[in-house]
Amino acid sequence: MKVIHVSAECYPVAKAGGLADVVGALPKYQSKEGDTVEVVMPFYNNAYVKKSHFEEVCHNRLLLGDQPYDFEVLKLNGPGNPGFNLYVIKIPGLLDRENIYSYDDDVERFTAFQIAVMDWILNSDRKPDIVHCHDHHTGLIPFIMSYSYKYSSLKNIPTVLTIHNAQYQGWFGFNKIHYIPEFKLSNAGLLDWGGQINPLATAIKCAWKVTTVSPSYMEELKTSANGLEWLLDHESNKETGILNGIDPQVWDPAKDSMLVENYSVKNSVSGKKANKEWLCKEYNLDAEKPLFIFIGRLVWEKGADILPGIFYRALINDDLEVNILALGSGSPEIESKLKSLINPFRGSYHVHIGYNERLSHVMYAGADFLLMPSRVEPCGLNQMYALRYGTIPVVHETGGLKDTVTDIEKGGFGICHKEVSVDKVYHSIQRAAALYKEEKEFKKIQREIMKIDHSWDNSANQYNELYTSLIR
Numbered sequence: 001m002k003v004i005h006v007s008a009e010c011y012p013v014a015k016a017g018g019l020a021d022v023v024g025a026l027p028k029y030q031s032k033e034g035d036t037v038e039v040v041m042p043f044y045n046n047a048y049v050k051k052s053h054f055e056e057v058c059h060n061r062l063l064l065g066d067q068p069y070d071f072e073v074l075k076l077n078g079p080g081n082p083g084f085n086l087y088v089i090k091i092p093g094l095l096d097r098e099n100i101y102s103y104d105d106d107v108e109r110f111t112a113f114q115i116a117v118m119d120w121i122l123n124s125d126r127k128p129d130i131v132h133c134h135d136h137h138t139g140l141i142p143f144i145m146s147y148s149y150k151y152s153s154l155k156n157i158p159t160v161l162t163i164h165n166a167q168y169q170g171w172f173g174f175n176k177i178h179y180i181p182e183f184k185l186s187n188a189g190l191l192d193w194g195g196q197i198n199p200l201a202t203a204i205k206c207a208w209k210v211t212t213v214s215p216s217y218m219e220e221l222k223t224s225a226n227g228l229e230w231l232l233d234h235e236s237n238k239e240t241g242i243l244n245g246i247d248p249q250v251w252d253p254a255k256d257s258m259l260v261e262n263y264s265v266k267n268s269v270s271g272k273k274a275n276k277e278w279l280c281k282e283y284n285l286d287a288e289k290p291l292f293i294f295i296g297r298l299v300w301e302k303g304a305d306i307l308p309g310i311f312y313r314a315l316i317n318d319d320l321e322v323n324i325l326a327l328g329s330g331s332p333e334i335e336s337k338l339k340s341l342i343n344p345f346r347g348s349y350h351v352h353i354g355y356n357e358r359l360s361h362v363m364y365a366g367a368d369f370l371l372m373p374s375r376v377e378p379c380g381l382n383q384m385y386a387l388r389y390g391t392i393p394v395v396h397e398t399g400g401l402k403d404t405v406t407d408i409e410k411g412g413f414g415i416c417h418k419e420v421s422v423d424k425v426y427h428s429i430q431r432a433a434a435l436y437k438e439e440k441e442f443k444k445i446q447r448e449i450m451k452i453d454h455s456w457d458n459s460a461n462q463y464n465e466l467y468t469s470l471i472r
């Protein structure tokens with residue numbers, strides 16, 4: 001079987017969040033003997049790409065409307081090889097920029113990327129058995145494969161869409177419909193949702209199967225999906241929730257080269273202490289107090305808007321005695337509120353605004369508790385990384401968090417709250433701080449959570465079974 005994953009992100013080449021982690025790991029665990037699982041993504045002009053070696057596979061010219069663009073398909077070679085064939089599409093002037101998203105011409109960039117992928121597959125000797133698309137940036141592919149005249153020879157290849165985040169749908173106006181390779185106009189309704197071209201909705205309608213990254217999120221989407229509830233409910237017979245895994249080759253405290261000191265279950269106490277002490281020295285925190293961390297995009301879905309309120313309440317209360325360290329970027333208003341707490345709470349609080357992969361690893365290792373007050377969490381990887389690194393998750397019971405974290409009082413290993421509010425999260429922090437004082441019990445939980453298996457094997461098998469059902 002030959003599978004091609006099409007994605008805007010893939011770790012370690014380009015990462016903005018969890019999508020990259022998934023696409024950079026899943027293919028490694030899907031490849032069984034005789035199978036080929038590949039990834040194709042855009043060529044960005046970032047530091048990783050600059051230091052990597054690529055070999056040209058083909059070059060061609062695509063048409064975006066009537067605008068021609070030359071493109072190259074390059075294969076990653078040499079020491080940076082991620083463990084599967086990884087191809088990048090270079091479209092000079094469109095894709096080769098430093099960042100992944102947030103340019104004014106993202107519609108043109110990602111539509112051209114999808115057309116280039118189609119042209120490459122159309123002209124390749126060995127066609128894939130499955131094309132697996134991820135999120136809205138690749139959502140037009142199932143439509144193009146089924147309805148665009150030029151690609152009609154691909155229409156019997158099954159397509160799978162995985163929704164990592166339904167909040168973002170890639171909407172654009174019908175004035176750009178000519179970007180999509182020519183098709184019978186009577187099919188234009190498949191592109192439409194609420195009067196706009198909606199690539200995520202299009203993929204939900206046209207893909208042969210739709211998956212999302214946890215069973216609970218799949219259910220939640222039917223009542224809360226940023227306008228796509230009815231569609232997701234209507235298409236439910238082709239939908240499945242498959243929980244993400246984590247890649248133990250990248251996320252292993254015993255081997256992680258980004259840590260200050262490596263550790264396993266046996267020496268978790270001293271290993272975590274060394275990482276915590278480094279963080280406390282670096283950010284002027286108190287290593288005696290429990291360390292709570294937050295890592296992620298500073299947006300409403302992650303509950304980041306209530307972080308300043310939660311932090312203030314926890315830090316102003318002298319009896320609680322906690323440290324807080326946050327890492328993230330996003331809404332300028334939240335960034336500035338979080339920064340404004342640095343001066344008043346110097347010695348027990350810091351926020352690092354920006355993206356920093358290495359720091360995130362040290363934080364998972366050195367922290368005692370991870371805060372995830374997400375309002376929407378399709379799966380969430382942070383809580384699984386935290387568990388693996390012996391850090392207890394404090395989470396809102398939603399989506400994938402519900403599927404991966406059970407409260408200590410219910411025989412589990414995390415601290416859960418049922419609502420997203422300053423009060424509820426503060427109450428969870430109080431529970432966590434009390435647990436920290438029960439040293440023996442706290443360290444026992446730390447060791448237990450490090451042993452939980454969240455590796456990809458089980459989920460990779462579920463994807464493979466899904467593919468097999470389509471090929472049959």
Ligand SMILES: Nc1ncnc2c1ncn2[C@@H]1O[C@H](COP(=O)(O)OP(=O)(O)O[C@H]2O[C@H](CO)[C@@H](O)[C@H](O)[C@H]2O)[C@@H](O)[C@H]1O
Pocket residue numbers: 016017018019021022164165213244295296297327328329354355356357360377378379380381382400
């Ligand atoms: N400032 C920063 N510096 C360094 N690292 C940072 C960072 N901000 C975030 N990260 C890292 O980015 C990843 C975030 O992954 P998540 O899965 O938690 O969220 P995301 O919303 O991006 O993903 C979406 O897709 C994934 C994958 O399917 C789903 O798990 C999730 O629920 C869904 O919202 C983690 O590896 C985290 O450490």
